[in-house]
Amino acid sequence: MNLEQELAHYFGFKTFHPGQKAIIEHALKGDAVLGVLPTGSGKSLCYQLPGLVMHRLTVIVSPLISLMQDQVIQLRQQGQSKVVALNSTVRKAEQTYILQHVKDFDFLFVSPETLGRSDVLLALKQISIGLFVIDEAHCISQWGVDFRPSYLQLRHYRQILKPYSTLMLTATATPKVQADILDKLGLIKQAVRIITNVDRPNIFLDTVKVADDEQRQQLLQTIIKHITWPGIIYFSSRQAAEEVALQLQQTLHIPTAFYHGALSNRDRQLIQQRFMTNQIPIICATNAFGMGINKKNIRFVIHYHAPSSFESYLQEFGRAGRDGKQSIAITFITPADAGLQANLLASGLPSTSMIQMFYNEPRLFAHTDDQALELLRDFYSSGLEMTQVQQMLTAKYQEKQAALTEFQRYLSAATCKRQLLSDYFGQKAVHSHDDTCCCLGQDEAVLTTLKKLNLYQRDSTQQPRSLQKAIETPKVVHWQQTLKQLFE
């Protein structure tokens, strides 16, 4: 089989990204493979292509409902119609239908809790599964900040389902976590590891120190005025994302949207759609935005609040520059621990009162896709008592705090950031720092950096044509006119 031909046939690409081909070859041979590929390097293609070539069901275990949905959408857009997700937000009638017809699908996305249900295991046991994919495989590791107890059951489920091959995928895993993944799945002896470089050479790594919130707001405005669009600004709180989005829109007259977990499905869909089609060049978001976003020409990612770990930093800035063109990742840092608390709060951990409320009546929270609640559901369905959960979460909280402290050291370090990042992820690469690599310490003149990287625009009229859109003012129009706009 010529894999390049299959790639061209199904996806219209000519060549593979580093790591992809090796992973696919092993999957087709029936091996167990651990693939570590950074965000934006086509992680999902590693199971999509072998899934299509094998003509057997591919089961993908995914920890987050939003992530599943994004991937389903992506596959369907590529013309794959037999793709479906099974999780607690799917209606009962639909779940029954899916399980009855499961052999007719090519791709089934499933949460670990749902996979563990006896009816689901029974339905899947009766068909032959080609590829068993564990996405975000680092969630199985207690060493990682994203640990999910339900992932520990996957070893058992895998033994029941007996797939032809197994693929463990993650964007970020230190050597310690890699070993833990394979250990927990009982695959340490036989699994092949394909580790690609986390480095994204076309993204300039920049950090900027700001004295206080006011200075941060002003600097952001200056940058947005001159930096090449489109881009994403990440915040640690929903409220900040909303406020700054409105502020940018009002003062700079640039269409700006905010995006966070509390938006309705309808809104999320609408905003993603508008960002994809360049109707909105700038998104102010929490970490809920971006999973599965497949926009190639994002020129910048700004962290208005510093992220909470190396892992989320890498994932989030990795959304820039997927077209390989020069892009920039800018992180604002404030003195002392300002923003630290906010960061921890935004890290998706449930509070003590939330744990209590959940354990009082778990049913009430069965159908929300809030990250903290998803985590709680996971603990609950793994049979953990409330006090155990509280203890575990306290420990997790401390781990997150330690990770955060380490990450903050990185942000203020005076040496080459690219080297530090690559060291953290246990990669042997040696980077020779140059002008387009990183800012070494703090960037004192961001605009100069932008000019140097050719990411500077004198004003908004210099921005790419397709992005120059006027802000739409909400205005009630007669329904007949709306129908005409829709259909004529």
Next chain:
Amino acid sequence: MDKIDLLSFFNQQPQRIKPIFYVLIGKRTISNLLAGRRNHYLNYFRAAPTLAQTTFNRTADVLIQEALITETAPENYILTVKGKQYWQDKRAYVYRLKKYDGLFVPDLDVIDQLLGLAVQVTSNFVHGQTHYIPVSNAWLVQRRVQHWFRHYKRNPDFAQQFMTELAFWLAQLPTAQANADYMAATFQGYQVGWSDLALTDMFGLTPLSQHFMRLDNLTNLVQLLKQKQQALPMIYMLLKQAIYTPNPISISAQKTWLLFGQGYPLSRIAARRHLKPSTIREHLLEVALLNDQFDFKRLISQDDLPASAYFTERMKSIQEME
């Protein structure tokens, strides 16, 4: 949930707060249904199934703290003078349900998704746009719309036809709070569509009220499809499997009622159905509450179970509400 949303449920009649929440999320217990019926909000049954209890409680606390409602008997609240004034000032932000009746409707959420996706698919097709993020991720919804679309797209003026049918429906909606303009504004199509924030700006309604208006509009559509389906063939084709309205009485209670109607004493019904006598009584309360054909006189002759104050009291209050 805004203050005004919750305040709209209060008046001079003392009532408990909790049942409002349970009716809104659709928790079917006799005492919730009874409270809803007594205080005239039973039609809100399951009108907000995703409303979080914490949000509701927080809103209720604010109403009490700001003295917009006050406690007249333990756990019983009425609207205060201040609350009445507040309601007068802000009532324009609220939409009260007129058509929707949560115990007697099909699954409107599915209907909403089917319709929204059909509009999106058609609009993008008309404009030659093939890449977009679908408004619904539900597999069955996508499949249904796909079939529907394949069936009609060969017809050169199917989009016009669809538009005419939508117009037929929208033209029937009440105009006082711009139901039709709102409904149309929430459709998403080729370069058309507003965010929730923009919709709130445009129509001056609280998010929950917007949702209620939507429920009313969709209920209206379901009724149209049942009465005048020949005027809406395309929409009927799209929704016909989704407009079936289930019986609000649970199947188990229906069985009990059947035996009751045949004249069996309650103890015999319990024995025949292998159920506890108290369950049989719950069934009868359910039927009495949800079906006006219930024969209260029969009960006297057929009830041979030991007297229960709980049962008698509730039955009496249901009978008094008739």
